[in-house]
Amino acid sequence: MKGLAIRNQRAFACGALFLAFAIFFFVTALSYPAGTVARMGPGYFPRLLAIVLAAIGLVVILGAMKSSAEPQALRKWDLKGLAWVTGSVVLFGALLFPLGLIGALFVLIMVSSRASHEFTWIGALTNAAVLIALCLAVFVYGLGLQLPVWPSLFN
Amino acid sequence: MDLFHNLAIGFATAAQPANLLYAFFGCLLGTLIGVLPGLGPLATIAMLLPITYALPPDAALIMLAGIYYGAQYGGSTTAIVVNLPGESSSVVTTIDGYQMAKQGRAGVALATAAIGSFFAGCVATLAIAALAGPLTATALLFGPKEFFALMILGLILASVLSSGPFIEGIGMVVLGMLLSLVGTDLNSGSQRFAFGVPQLFDGLDFVPLAMGIFGFAEIVKNLEQDDKLSLVTQKITNLFPTRDDFRRMVPAMLRGTTLGTLLGVLPGGGAVLSSFASYTLEKKLSRHPEQFGKGAIEGVAGPESANNAGAQTSFIPLLTLGVPSNVVMALMVGAMNIHNIHPGPEVMTKNPTLFWGLIASMWIGNLMLLVLNLPLVGLWVKLLTIPYRYLFPAIMVFCSIGVYSINSGTFEVYEAAVFCVFGYVLIKLQLPAAPLLLGLVLGPAIEENFRRAMVLSRGDVTALLTSPLSASLLAAAAIAVLLIMLPTIRARREEALQE
Numbered sequence: 001m002k003g004l005a006i007r008n009q010r011a012f013a014c015g016a017l018f019l020a021f022a023i024f025f026f027v028t029a030l031s032y033p034a035g036t037v038a039r040m041g042p043g044y045f046p047r048l049l050a051i052v053l054a055a056i057g058l059v060v061i062l063g064a065m066k067s068s069a070e071p072q073a074l075r076k077w078d079l080k081g082l083a084w085v086t087g088s089v090v091l092f093g094a095l096l097f098p099l100g101l102i103g104a105l106f107v108l109i110m111v112s113s114r115a116s117h118e119f120t121w122i123g124a125l126t127n128a129a130v131l132i133a134l135c136l137a138v139f140v141y142g143l144g145l146q147l148p149v150w151p152s153l154f155n
Numbered sequence: 156m157d158l159f160h161n162l163a164i165g166f167a168t169a170a171q172p173a174n175l176l177y178a179f180f181g182c183l184l185g186t187l188i189g190v191l192p193g194l195g196p197l198a199t200i201a202m203l204l205p206i207t208y209a210l211p212p213d214a215a216l217i218m219l220a221g222i223y224y225g226a227q228y229g230g231s232t233t234a235i236v237v238n239l240p241g242e243s244s245s246v247v248t249t250i251d252g253y254q255m256a257k258q259g260r261a262g263v264a265l266a267t268a269a270i271g272s273f274f275a276g277c278v279a280t281l282a283i284a285a286l287a288g289p290l291t292a293t294a295l296l297f298g299p300k301e302f303f304a305l306m307i308l309g310l311i312l313a314s315v316l317s318s319g320p321f322i323e324g325i326g327m328v329v330l331g332m333l334l335s336l337v338g339t340d341l342n343s344g345s346q347r348f349a350f351g352v353p354q355l356f357d358g359l360d361f362v363p364l365a366m367g368i369f370g371f372a373e374i375v376k377n378l379e380q381d382d383k384l385s386l387v388t389q390k391i392t393n394l395f396p397t398r399d400d401f402r403r404m405v406p407a408m409l410r411g412t413t414l415g416t417l418l419g420v421l422p423g424g425g426a427v428l429s430s431f432a433s434y435t436l437e438k439k440l441s442r443h444p445e446q447f448g449k450g451a452i453e454g455v456a457g458p459e460s461a462n463n464a465g466a467q468t469s470f471i472p473l474l475t476l477g478v479p480s481n482v483v484m485a486l487m488v489g490a491m492n493i494h495n496i497h498p499g500p501e502v503m504t505k506n507p508t509l510f511w512g513l514i515a516s517m518w519i520g521n522l523m524l525l526v527l528n529l530p531l532v533g534l535w536v537k538l539l540t541i542p543y544r545y546l547f548p549a550i551m552v553f554c555s556i557g558v559y560s561i562n563s564g565t566f567e568v569y570e571a572a573v574f575c576v577f578g579y580v581l582i583k584l585q586l587p588a589a590p591l592l593l594g595l596v597l598g599p600a601i602e603e604n605f606r607r608a609m610v611l612s613r614g615d616v617t618a619l620l621t622s623p624l625s626a627s628l629l630a631a632a633a634i635a636v637l638l639i640m641l642p643t644i645r646a647r648r649e650e651a652l653q654e
Contacts, residue, residue, distance in 0.1 A: 018326045038614030042340035045602045056326040093568035109548045116544040
């Protein structure tokens with residue numbers, strides 16, 4: 001009997017993800033009034049959906065442990081690339097008001113460029129210059145979008 | 156003749172110089188960005204959305220529609236020239252299109268795709284115009300029960316048609332619906348899953364979510380892969396198909412167009428399904444199936460016509476019923492809401508110039524693409540030689556500014572960052588994101604209609620099955636689930652959705 005082995009790691013992780021979300025939503029929804037079928041409160045539908053998702057999660061998990069399941073490992077993660085890309089977006093949000101569009105775009109482009117394994121300083125700087133000029137021309141002057149262009153110090 | 160009268164209203168709107176210009180810009184920008192590998196119509200529309208903010212609604216919609224089929228079209232160019240599908244509906248075009256290019260017939264393949272798409276576009280425009288009236292009338296017969304059943308059917312079909320195991324697709328739909336509950340409950344006015352964050356009171360925005368998953372997370376994924384492009388190096392010279400080519404492509408185009416027009420209307424359907432179905436059909440019908448995969452022109456003409464027809468007719472459920480049939484249409488809902496238009500049966504009666512103008516502009520847009528693309532093909536191919544390390548920061552810049560400008564606030568930017576991480580998890584787990592987004596968009600309407608239906612039936616769930624219309628829609632959904640459970644169909648589906 002090798003019944004309870006996780007043969008399909010990928011599917012197992014998917015099921016676990018579904019189950020985790022289901023539990024989170026169900027537990028949170030417990031604090032909202034459920035009401036009855038005829039007069040549903042704000043908590044009724046979320047609980048219903050969370051139960052459905054939990055059931056799906058369990059089916060997926062069991063499927064991953066079936067002895068007939070196709071063995072499948074989890075894929076390798078590139079956390080560095082993810083961190084550079086996500087980090088540059090967060091920095092853009094954080095710096096847009098203090099530094100203005102030009103500064104925030106500069107940081108966004110320089111930081112995100114690091115995610116490429118072919119990164120060069122000159123390439124990234126050139127790219128930043130071209131893109132900032134393009135964005136100013138299109139979004140600020142062309143379309144008149146409300147964006148803080150300069151650092152807040154100058155306002 | 157109502158149809159011609161309506162089309163005349165439409166062309167009067169679409170042919171105004173300003174609107175022609177926006178349609179042109181939309182097609183141009185859409186093609187430009189759609190050509191770039193890894194950026195499909197969805198990411199393209201999301202990125203270019205802010206460009207339309209300042210425009211009047213009809214101009215904005217005309218431009219967005221132009222971006223949509225421009226991007227769709229650009230995808231075929233990359234598929235043929237570099238063997239990289241620009242988006243999922245041109246996956247099949249890579250099979251024979253790239254082979255033709257390798258044989259020095261890239262020009263003919265591109266011309267075939269262009270002519271096929273144009274022809275399909277013309278037919279699909281007429282189909283939309285002809286079907287819009289009757290379907291809108293049907294929509295007025297729909298009550299909460301029927302809308303609930305229709306949307307369930309759409310979500311089931313969307314998960315059936317997504318890649319990967321069906322059960323995981325359904326899981327993504329339900330998760331998307333749960334995420335859609337974030338915000339204010341319209342019935343009671345109380346906050347759900349907002350945790351006191353004021354920006355969440357209106358719910359999770361569709362655009363930051365789509366950009367996080369389809370824009371940013373895609374970039375992380377693309378950076379992991381070695382980006383060796385197998386560019387076809389020879390000059391693209393001869394665009395003209397021979398007499399023999401014509402003989403082979405015309406029937407394929409006719410069949411592809413018919414198939415695409417029908418499948419596009421299906422909830423959950425659209426361009427992707429149409430192109431796969433058409434390829435399978437052409438291979439089945441051909442007297443030389445062994446030529447498929449080696450540069451058969453039918454393998455380009457059929458799917459390219461089908462995906463364009465499908466892309467266009469997928470506007471039908473959106474415009475008449477207000478139900479988006481796929482993720483791109485869901486994004487169009489978001490775009491329309493920004494311009495204060497709420498898609499549904501009322502659009503046609505309340506806003507006929509906008510409605511028919513959009514439809515007429517689809518035909519004009521298709522014509523522009525034909526004129527724009529064939530002579531400029533060399534330019535599009537040059538774009539492909541830009542290294543990805545210069546390209547992806549540009550995508551990030553446009554996405555970030557786009558996300559910011561939805562509400563002129565940085566909260567959406569952080570939201571997109573969170574969904575970048577989430578999207579990357581989905582990519583690693585090979586979970587399909589499209590059903591999630593569709594669940595997110597349809598979730599509130601499903602809950603509302605379900606609750607209303609239950610109020611009307613005084614809590615009797617069986618009422619869903621006693622109305623013939625909702626019962627048959629739910630039965631169709633059940634049949635779809637049962638069919639997918641059958642082993643033979645499951646194997647065929649896995650084969651067809653193989654990427």
